[in-house]
Amino acid sequence: MRNRARLFSALGCSALVAMACGENPAGQRTETPDALVEAVRALGLRTDMIEDHGGFLLVEGDIYLPKAKLRASNQGRPAPGQPRYQYTTTNMVSSVKINQIKVDLSGLSSLPGWQSAAREAIAHWSGVTDANVTMVEGSPAEITVSTTCTSSSVAAYASFPAGGNPGSTIYVNTCFGYSTSDAQKVHNMVHEFGHTIGFRHSNYVQMGESAGTVGANHVYGTPTSGNATGSVMNGGTALNTWAGFAASDLTAVRARYPLPAPSGLSVIDYNGTPLISWNAANGATGYTVSLITFNTVNGNYQNHYFTTLGTTAGTSYLDSSNTYTGVYECNYDTGLNGETQGAWYEYAVQATYAKGTSPILNARIYAPIAQC
Numbered sequence: 514m515r516n517r518a519r520l521f522s523a524l525g526c527s528a529l530v531a532m533a534c535g536e537n538p539a540g541q542r543t544e545t546p547d548a549l550v551e552a553v554r555a556l557g558l559r560t561d562m563i564e565d566h567g568g569f570l571l572v573e574g575d576i577y578l579p580k581a582k583l584r585a586s587n588q589g590r591p592a593p594g595q596p597r598y599q600y601t602t603t604n605m606v607s608s609v610k611i612n613q614i615k616v617d618l619s620g621l622s623s624l625p626g627w628q629s630a631a632r633e634a635i636a637h638w639s640g641v642t643d644a645n646v647t648m649v650e651g652s653p654a655e656i657t658v659s660t661t662c663t664s665s666s667v668a669a670y671a672s673f674p675a676g677g678n679p680g681s682t683i684y685v686n687t688c689f690g691y692s693t694s695d696a697q698k699v700h701n702m703v704h705e706f707g708h709t710i711g712f713r714h715s716n717y718v719q720m721g722e723s724a725g726t727v728g729a730n731h732v733y734g735t736p737t738s739g740n741a742t743g744s745v746m747n748g749g750t751a752l753n754t755w756a757g758f759a760a761s762d763l764t765a766v767r768a769r770y771p772l773p774a775p776s777g778l779s780v781i782d783y784n785g786t787p788l789i790s791w792n793a794a795n796g797a798t799g800y801t802v803s804l805i806t807f808n809t810v811n812g813n814y815q816n817h818y819f820t821t822l823g824t825t826a827g828t829s830y831l832d833s834s835n836t837y838t839g840v841y842e843c844n845y846d847t848g849l850n851g852e853t854q855g856a857w858y859e860y861a862v863q864a865t866y867a868k869g870t871s872p873i874l875n876a877r878i879y880a881p882i883a884q885c
């Protein structure tokens with residue numbers, strides 16, 4: 514049997530304030546009904562870090578779970594993820610919403626220091642180059658930031674995305690047991706806004722959390738060594754000062770929310786040269802066309818490289834440097850077990866925006882220009 518003590522709230526061991534453990538045993542010791550604890554467990558979150566706040570639970574220090582939603586989503590528990598590094602929930606903000614998130618900061622008017630920190634935080638997320646996250650103040654808002662008084666070990670907490678929208682709430686705790694500098698407030702606000710767009714704690718494995726039904730999806734390209742310092746999304750960091758995004762934070766947000774690549778690529782023979790066309794990408798100021806060369810030997814990938822051909826503000830590009838041959842792939846009999854080696858070509862089109870470019874590999878089309 515599980516120790517009943519684990520049903521009680523964390524004794525100050527907030528996800529955000531590891532250093533407070535043992536020093537600041539605040540928090541409400543309200544017993545939480547078993548069904549809700551199992552629902553929290555099914556989500557992959559820590560059941561020994563539950564605080565019961567009546568209508569909602571606060572888990573792992575800063576994850577907000579309304580009881581009504583928990584009751585509706587009590588499911589089995591998948592296997593936990595392996596120790597890796599940068600993770601997102603399965604539900605993410607939709608591509609149409611991610612660049613027009615409205616945030617209502619009026620609920621922080623009584624806390625001007627936190628309000629300006631939140632303002633700075635949305636500017637930090639919106640300022641990431643080569644990513645499509647844009648948050649602006651406005652109403653009606655997708656994210657409402659307001660105040661509450663809860664456990665003295667919690668600086669702030671937030672909810673995860675749902676239904677293509679960002680997590681709808683961030684609360685700043687007016688009863689936090691520590692005074693915080695402006696830079697600490699900014700760190701907390703950047704962290705909480707990170708939760709609202711689907712980023713989990715980077716050190717979630719080290720914190721004893723599991724993937725659960727909210728998911729913990731490793732972001733390709735981020736380190737797998739685990740618990741790297743410097744990520745703004747590490748848990749247990751409420752007293753950290755803002756020091757900018759870590760490289761892996763930037764990799765993660767660029768991978769999950771890239772600037773949109775052009776769609777509908779096509780290539781035709783135009784007087785013996787390839788004419789590449791695409792659909793306009795909303796907000797793009799121009800396009801860069803490159804040739805990608807993939808090299809394989811015996812069918813095995815060896816390497817690839819890009820050759821930039823040119824840029825245009827329009828939606829087509831005539832590649833006068835190559836001949837439209839109608840041949841997609843060259844095959845050479847190597848004489849070794851009848852295997853072949855080949856080389857083939859693809860065009861890539863990147864959209865350019867004020868904040869950067871779309872990933873080069875996200876819009877590609879084969880072109881029959883191989884000369885064998």
Ligand SMILES: [Zn+2]
Pocket residue numbers: 528529575704708714747748
């Ligand atoms: Zn957190």
